[in-house]
Structures are given as C-alpha cells and as structure tokens.
Amino acid sequence: xxxxxxxxxxxxxxxxxxxxxxxxxxxxxxxxxxxxxxxxxxxxxxxxxxxxxxxxxxxxxxxxxxxxxxxxxxxxxxxxxxxxxxxxxxxxxxxxxxxxxxxxxxxxxxxxxxxxxxxxxxxxxxxxxxxxxxxxxxxxxxxxxxxxxxxxxxxxxxxxxxxxxxxxxxxxxxxxxxxxxxxxxxxxxxxxxxxxxxxxxxxxxxxxxxxxxxxxxxxxxxxxxxxxxxxxxxxxxxxxxxxxxxxxxxxxxxxxxxxxxxxxxxxxxxxxxxxxxxxxxxxxxxxxxxxxxxxxxxxxxxxxxxxxxxxxxxxxxxxxxxxxxxxxxxxxxxxxxxxxxxxxxxxxxxxxxxxxxxxxxxxxxxxxxxxxxxxxxxxxxxxxxxxxxxxxxxxxxxxxxxxxxxxxxxxxxxxxxxxxxxxxxxxxxxxxxxxxxxxxxxxxxxxxxxxxxxxxxxxxxxxxxxxxxxxxxxxxxxxxxxxxxxxxxxxxxxxxxxxxxxxxxxxxxxxxxxxxxxxxxxxxxxxx
Amino acid sequence: xxxxxxxxxxxxxxxxxxxxxxxxxxxxxxxxxxxxxxxxxxxxxxxxxxxxxxxxxxxxxxxxxxxxxxxxxxxxxxxxxxxxxxxxxxxxxxxxxxxxxxxxxxxxxxxxxxxxxxxxxxxxxxxxxxxxxxxxxxxxxxxxxxxxxxxxxxxxxxxxxxxxxxxxxxxxxxxxxxxxxxxxxxxxxxxxxxxxxxxxxxxxxxxxxxxxxxxxxxxxxxxxxxxxxxxxxxxxxxxxxxxxxxxxxxxxxxxxxxxxxxxxxxxxxxxxxxxxxxxxxxxxxxxxxxxxxxxxxxxxxxxxxxxxxxxxxxxxxxxxxxx
Numbered sequence: 001x002x003x004x005x006x007x008x009x010x011x012x013x014x015x016x017x018x019x020x021x022x023x024x025x026x027x028x029x030x031x032x033x034x035x036x037x038x039x040x041x042x043x044x045x046x047x048x049x050x051x052x053x054x055x056x057x058x059x060x061x062x063x064x065x066x067x068x069x070x071x072x073x074x075x076x077x078x079x080x081x082x083x084x085x086x087x088x089x090x091x092x093x094x095x096x097x098x099x100x101x102x103x104x105x106x107x108x109x110x111x112x113x114x115x116x117x118x119x120x121x122x123x124x125x126x127x128x129x130x131x132x133x134x135x136x137x138x139x140x141x142x143x144x145x146x147x148x149x150x151x152x153x154x155x156x157x158x159x160x161x162x163x164x165x166x167x168x169x170x171x172x173x174x175x176x177x178x179x180x181x182x183x184x185x186x187x188x189x190x191x192x193x194x195x196x197x198x199x200x201x202x203x204x205x206x207x208x209x210x211x212x213x214x215x216x217x218x219x220x221x222x223x224x225x226x227x228x229x230x231x232x233x234x235x236x237x238x239x240x241x242x243x244x245x246x247x248x249x250x251x252x253x254x255x256x257x258x259x260x261x262x263x264x265x266x267x268x269x270x271x272x273x274x275x276x277x278x279x280x281x282x283x284x285x286x287x288x289x290x291x292x293x294x295x296x297x298x299x300x301x302x303x304x305x306x307x308x309x310x311x312x313x314x315x316x317x318x319x320x321x322x323x324x325x326x327x328x329x330x331x332x333x334x335x336x337x338x339x340x341x342x343x344x345x346x347x348x349x350x351x352x353x354x355x356x357x358x359x360x361x362x363x364x365x366x367x368x369x370x371x372x373x374x375x376x377x378x379x380x381x382x383x384x385x386x387x388x389x390x391x392x393x394x395x396x397x398x399x400x401x402x403x404x405x406x407x408x409x410x411x412x413x414x415x416x417x418x419x420x421x422x423x424x425x426x427x428x429x430x431x432x433x434x435x436x437x438x439x440x441x442x443x444x445x446x447x448x449x450x451x452x453x454x455x456x457x458x459x460x461x462x463x464x465x466x467x468x469x470x471x472x473x474x475x476x477x478x479x480x481x482x483x484x485x486x487x488x489x490x491x492x493x494x495x496x497x498x499x500x501x502x503x504x505x506x507x508x509x510x511x512x513x514x515x516x517x518x519x520x521x522x523x524x525x526x527x528x
Numbered sequence: 529x530x531x532x533x534x535x536x537x538x539x540x541x542x543x544x545x546x547x548x549x550x551x552x553x554x555x556x557x558x559x560x561x562x563x564x565x566x567x568x569x570x571x572x573x574x575x576x577x578x579x580x581x582x583x584x585x586x587x588x589x590x591x592x593x594x595x596x597x598x599x600x601x602x603x604x605x606x607x608x609x610x611x612x613x614x615x616x617x618x619x620x621x622x623x624x625x626x627x628x629x630x631x632x633x634x635x636x637x638x639x640x641x642x643x644x645x646x647x648x649x650x651x652x653x654x655x656x657x658x659x660x661x662x663x664x665x666x667x668x669x670x671x672x673x674x675x676x677x678x679x680x681x682x683x684x685x686x687x688x689x690x691x692x693x694x695x696x697x698x699x700x701x702x703x704x705x706x707x708x709x710x711x712x713x714x715x716x717x718x719x720x721x722x723x724x725x726x727x728x729x730x731x732x733x734x735x736x737x738x739x740x741x742x743x744x745x746x747x748x749x750x751x752x753x754x755x756x757x758x759x760x761x762x763x764x765x766x767x768x769x770x771x772x773x774x775x776x777x778x779x780x781x782x783x784x785x786x787x788x789x790x791x792x793x794x795x796x797x798x799x800x801x802x803x804x805x806x807x808x809x810x811x812x813x814x815x816x817x818x819x820x821x822x823x824x825x826x827x828x829x830x831x832x833x834x835x836x837x838x839x840x841x842x843x844x845x846x847x848x849x850x851x
Contacts, residue, residue: 053851111719118728139712217679217715227851230679233581236609236837238588317745380582387589399576399595478586482548482574485555493554493577498718498741502556 012442013359019351024370027410031373033385034249037242048240049247054227058251061223064144064216065209065255069156069202071149075298076156077198080164081186082291087281089288094295095161096519101302102154102467103514105491107214108507109151112306113138114218143219150302151215152208155464156201159419162460163197164190166426166453182282196425199262200418204464206255207376207414210248224248225378232380245381252376256369263422307511310504317501324505326485331513334470334486337401339517341408342466346458348409349416354450356417357424371417374410379474382411386479399481407475412468416461423457424450459521470514487513546572547782550587551600552580553769558600561798565789571782580606580681587613587774597777598786600639602769603681604834605688607636611835614772615780621787629768629808632832638768639790640799641806643736643824644686645754646763647724658731658755662763665731666705674711675720675729678849682717682735682767688840690762692833696843703847725752735767740804740817760825766806768831 048054079098083091101109117123117138138146167190175185213225224244231241284291352371356364374382386407390398397403427450435445451458471488480486487510494503551558555577566573576583580602587594587610599614601607614635622630622637629638648658659665665674677683690699712729714720720732721739742750757763771790773783789795796807800814806821807814814820844850 053848057851114719115722118723118726218719220713222851230850232585233579233679233681236581236584236605237841238585313745316747320745320747322745380585383582384585384589387586391590391593395593474582477576477578478582482576489577493556495718496579496716497554497556498721498738499556499745500742501745 016351016355016359017363020355020367023348023352023413024367026406027371027374027413029389029410030377030382030385031249031370033388034242034246034377034381036388037239038246041239041243049243054244054247057222057224057227058247060141060221061210061251064141064148064221064223065206067141067145068148068152068209069205071145072153072156072205073198073202075149075153076160076201077191077194079295079298080157080161081190082284082295084161084164085282086284086291088284088291088295092519094299096515097299097303098157098295099154099463099467099518100511100515101151101306102464103471103510104151104306104507105214105471105473105488106148106151106212107218108491108495108503109147109306110215110218111495112309113143113147115309116305117143139220141221144216144221147215147219148209148212150298152205154467155204155208155415156198158460158464159197159201159204159422159457160194162419162456163194163422163426165456166423167193182284196263197422199259200422203255203259203372204375204415204418207252207372210252210255210376211378213378224251228378228381238384241381245377248378249373249376252372253369256372256376260365260368263425303511307508310508313500313504314508317499317504320501322499322501324502326490327505327509330485330487330490330506331509333484334488334510335513335516337404337486338466338469341405341412341469342462344405345409345413345416345465345469346462349413349420349461350458352413353417353420353424354446357421358429368417368421371414373414375412375414379411379472380478383407383475383478386410386475390479399479401481404475404479404481404484407479408465408469408472411472411475412465415464415468419461419464420454420457423454427453463518463521466517467514470510544570544572545779545782546574547597547779547786548595549573549575549598549600549786550583550596551575551577552583552602552606553600557803560802561790561795564794564798565786568789569782569785571785573786581609584609592776594774594776596774597779597783598771598773600769600771601636604685604767604770604831605681605837607631607770607772608835608837610772610774611635613774613776615775615777617773617787618784621784621791624809625791626808626810628766628828628830629770630831631772632830636770636772637787637791638770638808638831639787639795640803641766641768641808641821642682643756643806643819643821643826644682644763644765644767645734645736645756646731647721647734647739647752648731648755649724649727649729650751650753652727652730655755660757661759662757662761663702663705666702666709668709670731671709673730674706674709675714675723675732676706676711677714677716677720677734678844679713680716683733684837684840684844685767685834686733686762686765687844688834688836689765689827689829691836691840691843692829693762693827696839700843700847703844703849707847707849721752725750727751733763736818737804740815743817754819756819756824758825760827762827764824764826765829766821766824766826767834768808769805 082088083095171189172185175189180188211225213229216223216226228241228244231237231244352367356368386403390403394403432445432449435449473488473492476486476489487506490506491503494506549562562573562575583599584606587596587599599610617634617637622634625637629641646658687699690702712723714723717734717738720734721742723729724732725742736754739752739754771787773780777783791809793812796809796812799805800807800812804815804818
C-alpha cells in the first residue's frame with residue numbers, strides 16, 4: 001500500500017503512466033471496434049465458431065505458428081552468435097543480406113516460391129535435364145513453413161542480436177576459465193541469458209503467422225487470417241470476420257501470456273553485477289567454412305533466388321516492351337513514410353517499454369498485453385477499425401498522413417516495445433540509482449544512462465518498424481491520402497492484375513530502397 | 529486522344545468540383561481513362577485504389593460520412609454489396625447499355641465485361657479434349673487436373689449464375705462432382721492461369737482476360753489458351769465490372785457525368801483494347817485476339833439475378849469448399 005502511495009506522489013511515475021495509458025488507449029482501438037462489431041452479430045457467427053472446421057483451422061494455424069517459430073529460432077540464434085561474437089568475415093554484409101528479405105511482401109514471396117520450386121517451376125525445368133521428374137510438393141504446410149521461416153526469421157534474429165550484443169561477458173569468461181569449451185559455454189551460459197529475447201522473437205514470429213494472409217493463401221494452407229479474408233473478399237460478411245478476428249485475439253493472447261511468463265522468470269533472477277560488454281571476437285577456426293556455407297545457403301534461398309525470379313519476370317517484361325511509370329516517386333514515398341513512421345514508433349515505444357520495466361505490477365502487465373493487439377490482427381481489420389473511429393471522431397485527420405502513421409504505430413509499436421524491453425531489463429537499476437544520487441534528474445538519467453545502454457534494442461526496433469511499414473499493404477491502401485502511392489501498393493496493384501514485370505520491378509526497387517538505411521545503421525552499429 | 533464528351537459547364541462558379549472515386553479496379557486498368565475524364569470535363573478526380581471488397585467494407589464503415597462519390601468495382605458481387613448505398617441512376621446513362629450489364633433497380637451500371645472461360649494447357653490438351661458442357665469436368669478422368677479459385681469473387685459470381693440457371697440442387701451436384709476430382713484451389717485468376725500454363729493443372733475455371741496479359745508479357749509461346757464452353761451455360765457467363773454513385777455523394781451531377789464518360793466510345797475502346805475486356809455498348813471493336821461476344825454461347829441472365837451472394841456462400845460452405 002505504501003509503495004502505491006509513494007508512486008502516486010511521484011510526478012515522474014504519474015506522467016509516465018498517463019502517457020502510457022494514452023498510447024494504450026490508441027492501441028486498443030481495434031479491440032473496441034471488434035467488441036462493437038461482435039455484439040452486433042447474430043446466430044450465424046456462433047454457428048461458424050462452433051463448427052468442426054473452425055477448430056480444424058485453429059489447430060492448423062497453431063501448428064504452423066509453432067513450427068515457423070522453432071525453425072526461425074534454429075536459424076537465428078546460432079546466426080546471431082556467429083555474426084556478433086565470432087570472427088566470421090564480412091559480418092556486416094551478411095547481416096544486411098539476411099535482414100532484407102523481411103521487406104518482401106509475403107504474397108510476392110509465396111508467388112516466387114511457387115514459380116521457383118513449384119511442381120513445374122523454374123527449378124523443376126532445370127532439373128528435368130538431370131532426370132528429376134517431379135520436385136516434392138511445396139504446397140500446404142511444408143511450403144508455408146519454408147516461405148515464412150526463410151523470409152521472416154529476422155523477427156527472431158533482430159531481438160536476439162540486440163540482446164546478445166549487450167550480454168554480460170564476465171559470465172562467459174568465468175565459464176572459459178573453468179575449462180568449458182566455446183560450444184559448452186554457448187549452451188550453458190549464453191543461451192539461458194538469451195531466453196527472454198528468444199521468447200520475444202517467438203511471440204513476434206507466431207503473431208506474424210497468425211496475421212499472414214499472402215503466403216498461406218498462395219501456398220494453400222488454410223489459417224485463421226485466411227478464413228477472415230475469405231469473409232471479406234468473397235462473402236462480404238464483415239460481422240463474421242469480426243467474430244473470427246476476436247478468436248484470433250484469443251489465440252494471440254496464448255502466445256503473449258506464454259512470452260511474458262518466460263521473460264519474467266528469466267529476468268527477475270538476473271545477476272546484479274555491473275555488466276561488461278565483450279571486447280574481442282571469438283576465433284571459430286575450422287568452423288568458418290561450414291558457417292559460411294550455411295550463410296550462403298540462407299542468403300541464396302531468401303534473397304538470391306527470389307531476386308533471380310523477379311529479374312527473370314522483369315527481363316521478360318522489358319523484352320516485350322513494358323513501361324514502368326512512377327517508380328522513383330513511389331520509392332521516395334515508401335522511404336519517407338517508413339522513416340517517419342519508424343521514428344514515431346520508436347519514440348512512442350520508449351515510455352511504455354520503460355514504464356513496464358521500471359514499475360512492474362498489474363498496470364504494467366495490462367499494458368504489456370494490450371500493446372500486442374494490433375500486431376496479432378489481420379491488417380485489414382486494424383485499418384477498418386481506424387476508419388470506423390477516424391471518420392466519427394477525427395474527421396479532419398481522416399485520409400491524412402497523421403491517421404496513416406497512427407495505423408502504422410498501432411500495427412508495429414508492439415514489435416518495437418518488445419525489442420527495447422529486454423534491453424531495459426538487462427540494465428542494472430543500480431546504475432540509474434547511482435546517477436540519481438549524483439544529482440541528475442530523471443531525464444538526464446534516461447538520456448545519459450538508459451538510452452545509450454539500450455541502443456541495440458532501439459536500432460533493432462527501428463529496423464523492424466521501418467521494414468514492416470515499408471511492405472505494409474491493407475492500411476496503406478485504405479488510409480493513405482488520395483494519390484499516395486508506395487512501392488507496396490504498386491506491387492499489389494501490378495500483381496493482382498498479372499502485370500508481373502511491373503510487380504517485379506517494384507519489388508526489386510523495394511528491396512534496394514529498404515537496404516539503404518539498413519546498411520547505414522548496421523555499419524555504424526557494428527563499428528561501435 | 530480526342531475527348532468525345534462535351535464539356536457540360538452548368539456551374540458558373542469558379543470553384544472546381546472534385547470527384548472522389550473509390551476504385552476496386554487497379555490503377556493500371558482504369559487510371560489513364562480517369563485522367564482523360566478530368567482533361568475532357570475539367571472535373572478534378574481523386575482516386576483511392578484498393579481491393580473491391582476492402583473498399584466496399586471501407587464505405588460501409590464510413591457510413592453517412594463517406595467521402596466517396598463513386599464506387600468503381602471489379603465484380604458484380606462488390607456492386608451488389610453496396611446496392612443499398614447507391615442512388616438511382618437516370619435513364620440517359622443506362623439507355624445504351626445492354627440489359628445484361630446493368631442493375632434492374634438502376635443502382636449501378638456495368639462498364640466492361642469479362643467472360644468466364646476454361647483456360648487449358650496447350651501442351652497437354654487440344655480444344656477437342658475439352659467437354660462441351662461444365663458437367664463434363666465432373667468425369668473422373670479430370671481427377672487432379674483441375675484448378676479453380678473458389679474464394680474469388682468472380683468464381684462465386686459464376687456459381688450464383690449456376691444456381692439461377694441450374695437451380696441449387698444441380699449446382700451442388702456439380703460442385704461435389706468437381707470436388708471429387710480433387711481440384712487445386714488457387715487464391716485468384718492469375719495464379720490459376722500460371723498453374724495451367726506450367727502444367728501443374730491442365731484446366732482452370734477463370735475470367736478470360738488474365739491470359740492475354742501473360743501472352744503480352746511472356747510471348748505467344750505461353751502454353752495456355754482460353755476455351756469458351758460450347759454448350760454455354762454458367763461456364764460461359766459474361767460478368768461485369770461496373771460503378772455506382774453513392775447516395776451520400778454531394779457531387780451527384782459530376783458523378784453521373786463520370787459514368788457517362790466511362791460508357792462513351794473512348795472509354796469503351798480503352799477497356800476493349802488496353803484491358804482485353806468486352807465493351808458494354810454496341811459498336812466498339814474488341815481486341816482481335818478475343819472471341820467476339822456474339823460467338824460466345826453465353827447464357828441469358830441478368831446481372832440483377834446475381835444478387836444472392838449470401839446464398840452462394842452458404843452453399844459453398846455447405847459443400848466445404850470455402851471456410
């Protein structure tokens with residue numbers, strides 16, 4: 001009780017709480033919308049919820065989400081360690097190359113995979129001269145697993161890398177001094193400390209699978225979001241879509257609760273010593289060759305093959321005289337809106353992340369869970385919820401950049417909060433207290449101690465927010481000002497009407513434009 | 529290009545009207561002709577491009593305050609979904625349009641037509657191998673060889689047409705018959721046509737015009753062609769893309785002018801030659817690669833008979849083809 005009373009006298013706590021609650025209110029717009037819609041539905045919705053087929057879709061969705069998360073972790077955790085801790089050559093290049101595929105829209109990724117690896121795709125025709133009759137079927141579970149894991153593992157890679165780069169090296173040194181090998185140290189010392197980051201990456205990955213539509217529809221694996229889109233696209237049944245979306249939220253909360261459990265257990269028992277960052281890269285000796293082969297295979301699968309297919313379509317289009325208009329202005333629009341959105345998202349994420357780490361309790365737990373709402377839902381539901389509220393209460397802002405950016409914030413803020421939170425929790429609060437006792441005020445402490453220490457988390461969050469905004473489609477289509485074209489909307493428009501060459505052109509430019517700020521950020525980050 | 533529609537300038541005030549169009553048709557398909565409309569009439573336009581269903585949902589969500597004057601939809605289902613929100617169109621707009629291509633209640637008008645067709649792989653089949661009638665595909669010899677897009681709006685429009693022509697029981701019989709042949713489901717026409725061309729399936733039930741874009745981009749070697757069901761029936765339906773004016777629009781006059789322009793020979797010629805679509809008014813030349821509308825044995829059905837999408841969806845759910 002005293003603690004609560006003390007907090008209520010603390011102006012810093014109060015202002016942080018108010019800011020956090022305002023942001024949380026904005027983030028719960030889709031929730032309010034779904035609540036209003038769900039109340040208005042009749043018996044048909046109930047009938048759909050309790051069908052065996054709905055249960056079947058839930059199971060299928062969960063299985064895919066779980067599998068993609070496992071595969072992403074198997075790729076990302078060793079990868080993060082090799083890239084950040086060992087003397088692997090060209091690490092900046094590798095990191096950039098492995099993160100870029102995140103920007104490829106999943107419907108493009110799915111289409112490319114079918115074209116490349118389909119039963120009669122480009123690979124099949126190459127292999128047929130070697131007597132390979134038919135490649136294994138890529139449709140369904142396996143195809144979706146491969147496409148989503150290969151294109152989306154950076155959801156895991158980025159938070160894990162951010163955490164890894166701030167781990168306490170003294171523990172590792174102790175482990176080595178006790179005679180443990182690098183290998184054993186990784187499993188006994190590093191991996192346990194990475195658990196919270198892996199849990200965060202895992203919740204991003206599973207929520208991404210929940211809300212993905214493009215890849216699973218092209219690869220014909222029926223998930224929940226696919227079912228929701230079918231309600232919109234063919235049945236024009238928006239009430240049923242709302243009910244199904246509510247079910248998605250319930251599923252999502254399972255992942256979210258799971259994540260926060262893992263994080264709590266791991267971090268509350270963290271060490272209290274001052275942490276030291278690592279100073280030199282570990283020599284992995286003969287392991288270099290297999291690791292480089294692994295990296296090459298990964299980049300080949302996630303970047304080179306998709307680009308090759310895109311270049312092939314572009315080539316066909318150019319030889320048949322296709323013209324490409326507006327590419328430059330679309331690239332400019334994509335770049336500016338994503339940079340602005342990413343900055344806004346990072347700035348908005350910090351107060352919530354800081355609040356939930358420094359003032360743990362019921363309120364912070366509530367905030368932590370509610371922020372994930374936007375990210376779990378299909379984009380079209382979030383966009384329509386903003387239409388619903390925007391046109392009633394924020395009319396002058398409707399169809400302006402402000403509401404568009406608000407939509408991006410609702411969608412991608414959770415990702416940013418997640419990457420920051422693990423790093424804030426890694427900071428020893430004694431450090432902040434010491435600074436306070438030296439007469440610095442709260443803001444000075446945050447500016448001089450907290451922010452510099454969580455820089456890897458901020459950068460990882462920034463990169464994720466930037467790339468996700470860049471490829472985001474439904475809210476960009478529904479909420480952007482008239483005449484505002486981005487590369488993502490261009491790709492969608494071209495591919496939906498079979499202008500493959502134009503779609504390929506916009507996709508390649510998207511990958512190129514996405515990599516520019518990333519190269520810049522990653523170079524600086526690793527030089528530090 | 530010569531603007532063929534005269535500039536009607538009833539408004540003497542300097543204030544230029546701006547028409548807001550929500551277009552479920554993609555910018556590549558209608559952007560140039562909308563620009564020509566602005567040039568010809570001096571009416572500014574601002575267009576929101578998106579998916580037909582998402583934009584229909586957006587307009588419904590916006591309610592009375594919708595900024596949209598016109599909804600330009602890709603398929604009859606989208607128009608049907610907003611039928612209650614449209615204002616009644618004056619007869620002058622509709623007079624030249626074939627009855628098949630407009631709403632009975634004068635709520636919307638078709639602007640171009642697309643034929644339902646069977647796309648087949650030319651390396652594996654010739655037209656002689658294809659049945660005269662849609663029921664031919666329920667023969668077990670087509671097992672594993674059929675591609676379709678059951679969640680796609682135009683496929684469902686075809687099924688609605690089937691129900692009108694055949695009745696519900698026979699429609700279910702056909703759906704179950706195809707289902708028994710393990711068809712592969714694709715999300716849209718594009719991926720179905722691609723799958724047919726690369727031999728993944730041998731035939732697909734699609735709209736006619738996606739094929740021509742592939743031919744345009746990948747050359748005449750592209751190994752798929754369209755086959756129009758000879759006996760006609762629902763497999764040879766002509767579906768429309770079209771537009772309606774919203775009841776809440778404050779620029780109804782300009783909106784009507786827009787529809788008139790879309791039905792003018794310039795626009796109709798644009799849809800026919802650039803987009804490989806069928807015109808909805810007489811006297812416009814189609815692309816020479818297309819089979820003339822008169823030669824397609826399309827069933828006599830009115831677009832207003834295509835309203836019962838809910839019933840179709842219920843049937844598709846009942847036979848477990850969609851979720």
